[in-house]
Amino acid sequence: MKELKKDTKIALLMGGPGSERDVSIASASGVLEALRNEGFTQVTPVLVDSERPAIPEGTELCYNMIHGTYGEDGGLQSYLEELGLPYTGAGSATSRNCFDKVLTKKFFIDGGVPTPKSETLTAGQLPTLPVPCVIKPPCEGSSVGVHIVYDAAELPAAMEDAARYGKEILVEEYIKGKELTVAIFNGEALPVVHICPRSGFYDMNNKYPSMYGGVGSDYICPADISPEETQAVQEAAVAAYKALNVEIYGRVDVLLTDDGKPYVLEINTIPGMTNASLFPKAAAAAGISYGELCTRIAEASLNQPRG
Secondary structure, three states: OOOOOOOOOEEEEEEOOOOOHHHHHHHHHHHHHHHHHOOOOOEEEEEEOOOOOOOOOOOOEEEEOOOOOOOOOOHHHHHHHHHOOOEOOOOHHHHHHHHOHHHHHHHHHHOOOOOOOEEEEEOOOOOOOOOOEEEEOOOOOOOOOOEEEOOHHHHHHHHHHHHHHOOEEEEEEOOOOEEEEEEEEOOEEOOOEEEEEOOOOOOHHHHOHHHHOOOOEEEEOOOOOOHHHHHHHHHHHHHHHHHOOOOOEEEEEEEEOOOOOEEEEEEEOOOOOOOOOHHHHHHHHOOOOHHHHHHHHHHHHHOOOOO
16 A cells, blocks of 8 residues: 655646646646645646646656546546556546546436436437527536527527537536535535526636636535435435446536425536635535645545556
8 A cells, every 4th residue: 555645756737638728727726735735745737738748757646637628538547547657536437437428427317316308419400308408518527618598599509509519419408406516525425515606607707707707606515405405415416426436536516406306417527626616615614624635635546446
């Protein structure tokens, strides 16, 4: 068993080629400061601009903070497994399954996880699900390319926009409810976060207003829901996490209807990790500081078996 020591050589991977590059760099900057404040002396930031990045010689753990494309879709994980280097977070197979929302949906259904009805289409097709419905590119994060369509006349434009991000388009029934998220570490659910966008829905602009010019969102943690609803939401989130065999940690997005029914939307295997992000907020509500959370992720990942 390898032991995480204060002089363990950690390569902190950030950037990547995807639409969430700036968010990745922000997350990594927070993790870098946190780890150094926790006394780790050998943390090296690595800006990733290719699919085979140079990893500093002697690296003992790669701390993956690349959101979205390459960092979250199994590409980086496969490369690090090829190099025989330990890394944080979910493995390559799990990452692929969680990143592709079409695949994720199949695991949810097979695992009995409550999730909205859906259909998978390609460019030029129109949904058979009635409006309102939600149009999503399956392999983008941070709500990139997502449209909530209330009028059937708006469907062609929404489908055309979603088709810019890939061959397949996921269409889901629209579920009206509270937007919640559940951080899970080593299979245990942390306190639920209630996301309250100040305008529209929780898209890139409202997640990162300082970067993208939105009006932002408010967050309530623990969420303002009953103990029974909290239990139902956490159980649904853990069921989703287990259905996809997620390793180490992840964040599960859930909608909760007015009659108390949870619907799982997706799993984020590299959730945002700035000190203001939702995973650290949930950890703080459980009495886990930001620095301690970053350390625990490293500790749990160092000896995680890989494929």
